[in-house]
Structure formats: C-alpha cells, structure tokens
Amino acid sequence: xxxxxxxxxxxxxxxxxxxxxxxxxxxxxxxxxxxxxxxxxxxxxxxxxxxxxxxxxxxxxxxxxxxxxxxxxxxxxxxxxxxxxxxxxxxxxxxxxxxxxxxxxxxxxxxxxxxxxxxxxxxxxxxxxxxxxxxxxxxxxxxxxxxxxxxxxxxxxxxxxxxxxxxxxxxxxxxxxxxxxxxxxxxxxxxxxxxxxxxxxxxxxxxxxxxxxxxxxxxxxxxxxxxxxxxxxxxxxxxxxxxxxxxxxxxxxxxxxxxxxxxxxxxxxxxxxxxxxxxxxxxxxxxxxxxxxxxxxxxxxxxxxxxxxxxxxxxxxxxxxxxxxxxxxxxxxxxxxxxxxxxxxxxxxxxxxxxxxxxxxxxxxxxxxxxxxxxxxxxxxxxxxxxxxxxxxxxxxxxxxxxxxxxxx
Numbered sequence: 001x002x003x004x005x006x007x008x009x010x011x012x013x014x015x016x017x018x019x020x021x022x023x024x025x026x027x028x029x030x031x032x033x034x035x036x037x038x039x040x041x042x043x044x045x046x047x048x049x050x051x052x053x054x055x056x057x058x059x060x061x062x063x064x065x066x067x068x069x070x071x072x073x074x075x076x077x078x079x080x081x082x083x084x085x086x087x088x089x090x091x092x093x094x095x096x097x098x099x100x101x102x103x104x105x106x107x108x109x110x111x112x113x114x115x116x117x118x119x120x121x122x123x124x125x126x127x128x129x130x131x132x133x134x135x136x137x138x139x140x141x142x143x144x145x146x147x148x149x150x151x152x153x154x155x156x157x158x159x160x161x162x163x164x165x166x167x168x169x170x171x172x173x174x175x176x177x178x179x180x181x182x183x184x185x186x187x188x189x190x191x192x193x194x195x196x197x198x199x200x201x202x203x204x205x206x207x208x209x210x211x212x213x214x215x216x217x218x219x220x221x222x223x224x225x226x227x228x229x230x231x232x233x234x235x236x237x238x239x240x241x242x243x244x245x246x247x248x249x250x251x252x253x254x255x256x257x258x259x260x261x262x263x264x265x266x267x268x269x270x271x272x273x274x275x276x277x278x279x280x281x282x283x284x285x286x287x288x289x290x291x292x293x294x295x296x297x298x299x300x301x302x303x304x305x306x307x308x309x310x311x312x313x314x315x316x317x318x319x320x321x322x323x324x325x326x327x328x329x330x331x332x333x334x335x336x337x338x339x340x341x342x343x344x345x346x347x348x349x350x351x352x353x354x355x356x357x358x359x360x361x362x363x364x365x366x367x368x369x370x371x372x373x374x375x376x377x378x379x380x381x382x383x384x385x386x387x388x389x390x391x392x393x394x395x396x397x398x399x400x401x402x403x404x405x406x407x408x409x
Contacts, residue, residue: 009194012307012319016193019093019312026092038099040084042077045099049106053114063113064123064249072242073109076217076235077102083231090226093191094313098226105215111166112250125252128264130283131371134337135291136330137270138301140353142199142208144291145268147364149206150386151379155263157254159185159207165215165250167257178203192312198305208268209247216246220271225309227321236332240275248282273333276340286346287371293353295330302326347371360387 007016029035039045050057062070084090084098116123131148135141149156163184164177181203188195201207214221219235222228255261264287272279280286303323310317341348349370355363364383368375 007193009197009308012304013311013317014194015311016191019191022191023091023093026096030092038095040081040095040099040102042074042081045077045081045102045106048103049110053110056114057110060110060113060117064116064120065113065246069242069245073217073246077106079234080217080222080228080231083228084226087228087230088226089314089316091313091315094226097313101214101222105217108166108215112253115166115253116249122253122256123249125256125261127252127255128262129285129287130265130267131287131289131373132272132279132283133266133268133289133291134272134276135270136273136293136298136302136333138298138305139270139291139293140351140356141268141270141291143356143360144289144351144364144367145208145266146206146386147360147383148266148289148367150382151376152382153263153374153376153379155255155258155260155265156206157209157212157265157267158203159201159205160203161254161258162207162209162211165212165254167253192308194308198308208270209251210269210271212247212250213243213269213271215250216243218243218271220269220274223325224306225313227310227314227317229325232325236274240278241281244275244278244282270333273337274329276337277343280340280344280346284346287373288341288344288346288348289367289371290341290348290350291353292350297353299323299326299330302330 026035030037053060081102088094088098090098131154133141133145133148135144145156148154158178160178160181164180168176185201185203195201210221217235218240219228219232223232251265251267252261255265303319303326306322306326307317307319310322347370349367351363351367361380361383365375
C-alpha cells in the first residue's frame with residue numbers, strides 16, 4: 001500500500017493546524033483554571049514520580065546505580081529545567097510536551113531502579129558484540145540501520161521498547177507498550193503532519209536508541225526541540241559516562257527481557273558521534289559502520305528536522321539560531337569522532353550516502369566484507385523486502401520538501 005502523502009509544508013517553521021488549536025486551547029484552559037499548568041520545577045517532577053514508592057523512593061532511585069550516576073541525573077534535571085525556564089520561551093503546547101517528556105524520564109528512572117533492585121541479574125546479562133552505526137543525523141544512518149536490522153542474524157531495538165523501555169510487569173497483558181506507542185505516534189502525527197516524512201516510525205518498527213540516552217538526560221533530543229544553549233553547552237563539556245552506563249543497563253535489560261542477548265544488536269544514534277570514545281569504552285568489542293554524506297546536505301536536512309520540532313513548541317524560533325547550532329554540532333561531532341577513531345583498533349566499515357542511493361546491495365555487501373560478517377541469502381532477501389516496502393514511504397516527501405525550499409530560498 002502506498003503511504004498517503006502529508007500536506008504541503010509551506011516553510012521550515014510551519015506547524016500543523018491541530019498544533020495551533022492545541023496552543024490556543026491550552027492557553028485558555030490554563031488562564032481560566034480549567035486545567036492545571038504543567039510544573040517544570042525539578043522538585044515538582046520528583047514529587048509526582050515518587051508518590052508511587054513512598055518511603056522506598058530513595059532506595060529505588062539508587063537501584064542498580066552508583067552515587068555518581070544518581071547525582072549526575074539530579075544535576076542534569078535541575079540544569080535542564082532552569083534552561084527551559086530561562087531560554088526556551090515555550091508556548092503552551094511546548095510546555096505540555098516538555099512536562100510530558102521530563103515526567104516520563106523521572107518516572108522511568110524510578111521504575112528501572114525498582115526493577116533492578118528486584119532483579120539485579122538483569123544488569124549482568126552478557127551481550128553479543130554490537131554493530132554500531134556512526135554518523136551525523138540525516139547522513140543515511142537510518143537506512144543503514146534498517147538494512148542491518150533486517151538481517152535475522154542480528155537484533156534491533158523497536159520503537160515501542162525505545163520509548164517505553166521498562167518491561168511490562170510479569171502477568172501484564174502482552175503488547176501493552178506496543179499499544180501505547182501506537183497511540184502516541186497517532187497523536188503526534190495529528191499534531192505534526194510532517195513528522196513521518198522526516199523520520200518515519202511505527203510502533204513495532206526498527207528504532208534508534210535516542211530515547212535511552214535521553215532517559216539519562218543527554219542533551220541531543222532536547223536541543224533539537226528547544227532553544228537551550230546553556231544546557232547544551234554545559235552538557236557537551238560534561239563527562240557522558242553516567243549516561244552511557246545507564247544506556248548499557250537499559251540495553252542489557254531489553255536484551256534479557258526479549259530473549260535476544262545472544263544476537264548482535266544493531267545500534268544507532270547520531271549523538272554517538274559526539275561521545276564515541278565513551279561509547280566504545282562500554283563496548284570494546286563493537287564493530288562500527290561509519291556513514292558519510294556531504295556536509296551541506298546533512299546540514300540542510302538537520303535544520304529542517306530541528307525547525308519542524310521547535311516550531312511546534314515555540315512561537316519565536318530563529319532559523320539563523322537553528323542553523324548556527326547545527327553547524328556547531330556537525331563540527332563538534334566530526335572532531336570528536338576523528339579523535340575516537342584514531343585510537344580504535346576494532347573492525348570499521350564505511351558507507352556513503354550516494355553509494356547507497358546508487359546500488360544499496362553493493363554498498364551493504366562491502367560493509368559486511370569489511371566487518372568480516374557473512375551476508376547470507378536470508379539477510380539479503382529480508383533487506384530487499386525492506387527496500388521494496390520503503391518505495392512509497394513518507395520519507396520521499398521530505399526530500400521533495402528540501403528541494404522545494406532550496407529552489408525558493
């Protein structure tokens with residue numbers, strides 16, 4: 001079935017009509033007292049999340065974690081909330097979305113701590129050496145990730161597990177997290193009609209692990225939605241080791257819960273380029289696939305994505321500020337990735353965006369050869385099905401948007 005095309009996106013800072021109506025409604029509902037305003041104070045976020053645990057809250061917060069990791073999350077939350085208040089200039093919808101994301105981060109933090117106190121063996125789950133796709137946002141990492149994930153010899157993270165990472169309680173209805181994810185995607189799609197053209201997602205589909213580092217308050221997902229330069233700058237210079245220790249704990253838990261720990265996980269988050277040395281310290285047996293695309297194309301597409309996210313949540317977005325932020329991010333990530341790779345002795349494969357466009361099978365075959373991984377007929381057949389299914393996908397609409405903006409800019 002050919003996917004229905006989204007409406008025409010008239011400019012980079014456009015937002016959908018439902019987002020406009022939601023802003024108007026929330027502003028009126030708060031001013032008239034119909035609904036309580038979301039409280040983005042870190043103490044309020046903690047107070048709401050800890051109600052479930054009562055006297056156990058502190059013990060749960062520490063479950064499976066060192067004092068350093070506990071303190072890092074606390075400081076990150078305080079600084080992120082301060083930046084939201086001082087710099088982001090969120091509109092009503094933006095405040096509601098920020099509250100939802102940060103509330104979930106704190107709630108899941110405690111839920112994982114409770115799980116790891118009850119089942120500490122999850123944190124000892126042995127993992128097969130992962131295959132990690134490294135590259136800038138919009139450089140072809142999603143296509144490489146999806147193709148490698150199609151190989152039945154590999155495992156991957158699903159959207160429902162990325163954004164609802166705490167395993168359902170034993171005895172709970174199977175597929176509940178998948179249903180929640182599907183409902184959320186449907187709601188987001190109505191608020192943001194261009195979301196699926198920029199980054200296609202399905203509840204059970206292959207998904208990157210951005211939500212897992214965001215759960216530990218890595219800046220990457222937040223700076224793509226909100227103007228928070230103070231938090232971004234501070235976080236960029238802070239040791240990310242606590243974030244990647246939490247990431248690894250979540251990965252071990254997911255692998256054990258789904259019974260896929262013996263299969264190499266194909267991992268992908270563009271922010272990995274920024275923290276590659278720290279990531280490789282966690283996974284010294286990893287195999288790497290480096291994605292390449294021309295700088296201008298990467299920048300143009302990254303700005304489009306960030307503008308789409310920011311416009312929905314802020315009425316005073318600046319395209320110049322967004323472009324400056326992503327020029328900085330690309331340069332920072334290039335430099336850090338180069339330093340990390342200079343000291344890396346493990347397997348590395350290269351994959352170029354234009355090569356994948358011209359002949360994806362040959363490009364993927366080279367990746368497998370460079371990693372010394374067998375490319376089986378079963379894997380190729382699965383990849384062909386993925387590529388065939390994507391022919392009518394939403395992502396082609398984003399390419400058309402960028403072409404139109406370039407021609408009219």
